[in-house]
Amino acid sequence: DTEVTQTPKHLVMGMTNKKSLKCEQHMGHRAMYWYKQKAKKPPELMFVYSYEKLSINESVPSRFSPECPNSSLLNLHLHALQPEDSALYLCASSPPAGARMNTEAFFGQGTRLTVV
Amino acid sequence: DQQVKQNSPSLSVQEGRISILNCDYTNSMFDYFLWYKKYPAEGPTFLISISSIKDKNEDGRFTVFLNKSAKHLSLHIVPSQPGDSAVYFCAASAKRASNTGKLIFGQGTTLQVKP
Numbered sequence: 001d002t003e004v005t006q007t008p009k010h011l012v013m014g015m016t017n018k019k020s021l022k023c024e025q026h027m028g029h030r031a032m033y034w035y036k037q038k039a040k041k042p043p044e045l046m047f048v049y050s051y052e053k054l055s056i057n058e059s060v061p062s063r064f065s066p067e068c069p070n071s072s073l074l075n076l077h078l079h080a081l082q083p084e085d086s087a088l089y090l091c092a093s094s095p096p097a098g099a100r101m102n103t104e105a106f107f108g109q110g111t112r113l114t115v116v
Numbered sequence: 117d118q119q120v121k122q123n124s125p126s127l128s129v130q131e132g133r134i135s136i137l138n139c140d141y142t143n144s145m146f147d148y149f150l151w152y153k154k155y156p157a158e159g160p161t162f163l164i165s166i167s168s169i170k171d172k173n174e175d176g177r178f179t180v181f182l183n184k185s186a187k188h189l190s191l192h193i194v195p196s197q198p199g200d201s202a203v204y205f206c207a208a209s210a211k212r213a214s215n216t217g218k219l220i221f222g223q224g225t226t227l228q229v230k231p
Contacts, residue, residue: 004159031217033218040224042120042221043219043221048217048218056218088157090159090160094217103217104165105162106162107152107159108159109157110157110159112157
């Protein structure tokens, strides 16, 4: 199983809504990531969790709140978003960088988020 | 400050010919480089990677070359197939320095392979 599963695939939410994006992997990876990708731009890192602990927050606004309940799950809680937050949100996982030098990150299919 | 650059937004090649996608980087701490392929509305799919201790890595039709002195890498696809048409992202990480697996992506190159 080399799959990272993200739900939902599409989400439309109002600026006052609270919603959550979910990500799951069963590859035994202990590093999980949230990336954001705007149209015609590269993915940009938002958060890194290593062994279920937040290790990197790339100065992301507090309206995005990550959570790692266990080694297989990663959530992104959304509250009071702005229309400019509309993007493709990608989850990824990888073995911790120290485990093996040559390791790649596996990405999910993403959640297409539209804030109205 | 773009640490990973793909200067060609698009590339068009004929089926059966070679596709060469280029990538430049500025951060000398990068020690691991990857190429991802992406279709619209899907997540990036890993293609091939190379560690900074090597200058070439080959996997089937895909070969990545690394020139550390020039801070340049390239992806060669031979022979190109119409199914290779997608956006290709170059990515880099500084594993020894940061130990986080954080990837920095280039802007992407859209490859079109014509039948």
